[in-house]
Amino acid sequence: MRLRNHRNYAQLDLSPGPGVNVFIGANGQGKTNLLEAVAMLALSSSPRARRELELVGPVAPMARIEAEVESGGITAELAITLTVEGDRARRVIEVDGVRRRAFDLPGRFRVTLFWPDDLGLVKAGPELRRRFLNQMLVQIQPGYARALAGLKRVLEQRNSLLKRIAAGEEGGDVLEVWNQELVQLGGEVATARSAAVLELQPDAARYHAEIAGGERLEIRYEGPPQDLAEAVHNSLAEDLRRGSTTVGPHHDDLRVLLDGQEARAYSSQGQQRTAVVSLKLAEAALVARRTGERPVLLLDDVLSELDAERRAALLRQVAGEGQVIITSVEAGPFPPELIASAMVWTVHEGTIEACG
């Protein structure tokens, strides 16, 4: 993997090992930036940057992330280049030197990302839970990334049209075609999410019961109405009043129940975190099952946030087969046998060195 001017990495060449890789460094040295770069190659965009401009470091008006990845016996050269143009950054994605659209990148290799943001997965708003499903699905379901990008665009156009109709700037006769596209793409997204949640459920419940002494975890997909076309049709008056689309997968949620109770409202922070760890482990298991290959596990500084039992449960899975990249402020939370079998690196001010 090579980074050029990605955030605080002026220049980095790195060859992580096939097993567990531990990156240790103080805060602000570039640990998360490294994981972000790996995640971008799997997802095509940064899971945390609000604007791509943020990703371009101070050395030049251009940033580049490159990696050789191997999946299912096929190697591919992936590259993302960001070029500053005025107050925005233009992104170019290449696979084996050929330019590709953003939604064609995911699926070349897969990651399961777990970072401190995710600890709020149960507690936070539904947006984070939709992101959880999206990040997984773009990597394993052909066409999902395209449908999701299309849905976003349809919503922008439809919402804009609703406002124009309400303001009398446009008649209502064009709305029907946007409804059709909303129903089509929304249906694709909802079907994929619904199937994925059903598939996540048994693994998530099993992991949770193991860590939490038998506590029963249930997850339920709260999607749009079965008959999306009719629901979109019926919501027209409300949509016009609000100037936005009230029905569709952009309002989806994933409900998490512990022993039959809404975890968001009734569970302790510890129980919620157990549920998060279980969901993340179930995600990795689902990706492995669907693709026949374990995803690269990216764990950003979450171990120190977990208590001993949850940490042990996570590390038990981690120590198995597959590539893992873990960052941490200190070596403290790692069992000695894990460190002994891992490649350990130190991160300091945008440089990375092998350690021991």
Add this chain to the structure above:
Amino acid sequence: MPQLPEPLERLIQELSRLPGIGPKTAQRLAFHLLRTDSQRASSLAHAIEDVKARIGYCERCYNIAEGSLCWICLSTRRDATLLCVVESALDVLAIERTAEFGGLYFVLQGVISPIDGIGPEQIHVPQLLERVRSEGVAEVIVATDADIEGEATALYLQRVLEPLGTKVTRPAHGLPVGGDLEYADELTLARAMSGRGTF
């Protein structure tokens, strides 16, 4: 940055307004023009003036035209019952290069896009309907792009054209000629499979 002489600064400004040209490229082009001999430079300036003075849009199909009608609408050898609707004059050129299509065109000069304030009127849909109605068009091929706005435009045209009793079709999606099956993206491949034909 040091202050550049005003004419040069103005040229850079103008060039950077062109699509696909950022401030850096604009600068490079401006300095190139500065070095070019003056005959070359004024020939470029005149070409730009000429194109604006002499090229307009076809009154019938909104393709580019030197007079009131474009070279395709002027031709007597085209099949007037077959009409291909495209987004831009560039699409006309692309289809003409294939030499496969013998009908006439209608250039929308855009697609339906509420964000940009573009609705059916802005892309000349009333004129299209009038033309189909009055000229006895038997088939309208809607060849807009396969992106979100292109699809929306195609769906809209289908809705307003079909009641007129004309046949409305959409170009097939399929595998690129000479392309490897395994490298086709899933949606293209899926559409190619569902739209398969006999030998």
